[in-house]
Amino acid sequence: MSKKSQLTRRAFIGKSAAGLTTAAFTPALLEMLLGATGCKSGPGGAALAGAILPEDVLAKAVSHLMAKGADFGDVYVERAAFDSVRSDDRKINTTTTVEKGVGFRAVKEGRTFYAYTDSFEPERVYETARYVADAAAAPAASTAPALITLKPLTSPLAFPIKPLPSETAVEAKIELVKGLTDRAWSADPRVVQALQLLREIIRQVQIATSDGRIVSQTLGLTEFMAQTFVKGADGQLQVAFDGRGAYAGRDFFVGDNAFEKVVDAAAAKAVKLLGAVDSPRGVFPVVFGPGMNGVLFHESCGHGMEADLVVKGSNYKDQIGKPTAAKGVTLIDDGTIPAFPGSYAFDDEATPAERTVLIEDGIQRGYLCDRVWGAKLGMPSTGSGRRQSFRYPPIPRMRNTFIDKGPVPAADIVAATKRGIYITDVGGGGQVDVITGNFMMGVGEAYLIEGGQLTRPIKNATISGMGIEAMKSIDMVGDDLKLNPSAGRCGKMQSAPVGEGMPTVRVRNILVGGKGEAWTDIEGDKGGSK
């Protein structure tokens, strides 16, 4: 939508021509792509993915990259096709984009030098590698390129794409979205507008590093999003959103993840808002429902644990071994959950993915490291170096981030709360200031808690505060962990698919903004609770 093209304070860097917007390919072009690579099953593991550039060209490119004294270097080759089917105002259209390029990184004394070319011609590849080597050159560097030997890595993790986007004709995809469009419009007589977006992305990647690793992988990301607008009898307009994403084909989208469920959820949330009352404001207990609310902790805590932001002085700096959350709270970032949008066999600098315990029973245990920023902390990579495409150097990123389950029966948490709000879906968008840890989230779906019961739905609530403080004031962790394969993209300078999750959790007090009455008697403060 048009909002996307507006500039915001943090968005100006995205203004370059390398647009990140939706785009894609036809079955014929996809066939070309996959046919040329010999990739038939789209595995995450290396063995089945064919080469884009021959290994000797990659080895030579890495050698050029390292010829002027860089400490570390890698070459990232990518071929990608993006296909989307979008329904807006009952009109269904598709877009297609095919892109390719090679990115070169040289690291010297912790500094990163990067450039890319859109050519696969060996001479252009070497030329760009030499350009980056020169930029990173040490004054007295050797100029004799040592030949680098590359050793292919394999992984037990696989991300099969079933069916391949090319196995379904474009008209069948359009029919599918048409059915979903009809479903959205007939969900309620008050629906006045609906959007659906089905996006399929295939990225074939090769990574060769100066320490001799070579990885080939093919990632197939499928995402589906629905947004529904409803208009009440009084003329008020409400909107709600739902979505799912997975490194898998459309076969993944069954049960709770079915496209129909996503469409129905968007409509149901919007309709509920029509009958909602204004959110109260003030500082009081907030109960977060399981699943997608994990995005709050992604924003307000996870970013501060990314190695680059730790180095720059986030709230989590120098906190290893110290309490950074209430006792009983465990926070995990896992890149190995099958099909989840933050999972992969290898990260974008050829390190295997892993499950990283960040906070264990309230104590900070780790950070999310890539090679460059991990080294600055004296810590090994956690397989968290991700990049949006060949256009970007990797940076430390989250994958699937969740609070682990606790001991409290979920139903007891609301029952133990006299007055507060219950948030089903915090997903109204958000922003975090990673320096101070201040966060703000708009709340999508929420209810008043009155006398230990959920009562009326509320609208236009915002929650804000400081991530580390919110984690410390968690006083109940439910036993109902739910992981959500969201269609969410994290936008830290580069866009990356992420997943999230959590059980039902209560935060004793949090600043809630709304147009309703100011609540001043703060039950949660008096330590009522367990």
Place this chain on the structure above:
Amino acid sequence: MNYKKEYWDIANIAVEQAAKAGRKAGAAVAAEAFVSDTETIQVNVSGRAVEQMNAVKEAGIGVRVLRDGRMAFGSTNDLSANAVGALAESLVQKVVFHTADEFNTLPDAADGGLAAGPAGFEDLDAYDEKVAAVPVQDKIKTALRMEAAGLEYSPKIAGSMMTIYQDGTVYTYLANSKGVGGWFRQSYVAGALELTAAEGESRESGSFTKGVVRWADFDADEIGKKAAEMAVSMLGAKPIPSAEMPLVVSPEIGTQLWSFLAAMLSADEVQKGRSLFAGKIGAEVAAKGFTLIDDGRLIGATSTAPVDGEGVASQTTPLIVEGVLKTYLHDCYTAKKGQARSTGNHGRDGYSSAGGIGTTNLYLKPGEVAPEAIIAGIDRGFYLTVVLGLFAAIDQASGDFSIPSAGFLIEKGKKTVPVRGVTVGGNLFELLKAVDKVGSDLTWFQSLGSPTVSVSHVKIGGAGG
């Protein structure tokens, strides 16, 4: 950077290939090609050293085809004639499955489309050849100076979190099968800095971002000082009790608000029933002093271009004049649907975007009151300088908002203590009507401009009641 004949040619080849594929299928096909050729340098600095440098040279093509009222879009960065021809042909084949929409269109001269050909469109001084020509070493020095100016502003500055220098030059080539076509060029130099200040227990951040067209106009020191000034001035910030009071909006926050507003003035949003401005043309939607203008021809501004993303002549469009809504932002699609004329607002984020309605240079017309005089007239109020998540905090469907904010308390006509941890609550439509003073200090941030503005009353929600 230079004009490259091969890119003009490939745009025309794409259009011809689409038409040819149409003839083969026995259908009339109209087509458009949009090629962008970009050079960008980005330098990130940290702790007075380069942290990261990224050099970009990239070109690509986006193609739209129109067949029997159906439109399809595709793009690629493979500019070989074979790849572009295959793309055009595949679009002509699959477009038949798209939904027909009688308003789908590609502009001709009657719609305001310009036919300049290989000579190029009018030069609006939006390009400075120095931007691409200045050696990278000088750009690195500039990035370092930007950070240094911030770090040296005060001993209270604790460090820098983000220092980014970025420049870019873009050549855009556009051709469609109705004769519209030409090329133009743009450049920009931008900087963003985020610093922290610390004193006692208090830790605050400050940031500043600015972009200009010309290398010589880029003032690294200004960015450093303004970011540092903001961080230091916020030290010791505390919440204030909840109350209703007058609000003064800084130019930076003003630009964010007007940009949100402009998104709701998109004719596409209006026609699809998603904007509360529907049916409001000619109505009073804001206070008398409120005049909002979109100007694609503003000399020296970063979003100035002779044509929009589909080749329609850019123009100066007053959207709200003295509080009265005059027009929505249109492209050719919404113009045809709404029986209006395109206002030249089809925006594109590069070649891989089919585009949609967007603003060019958007600004609130300045008034005659000095900003100091606005503050001087307020006994107790809130001066808003920081908002968190503004786009998420305003409900696009109702205009209701509750925005976590920071700024300063105004007491007896003076900015006094810094404030944080409060929310500013209200409704955007009511806020527009409650604007009581518009300052004389029009300030630009990239392609958005605003003076200081005051609003008679908003709800401030503080912690502790």
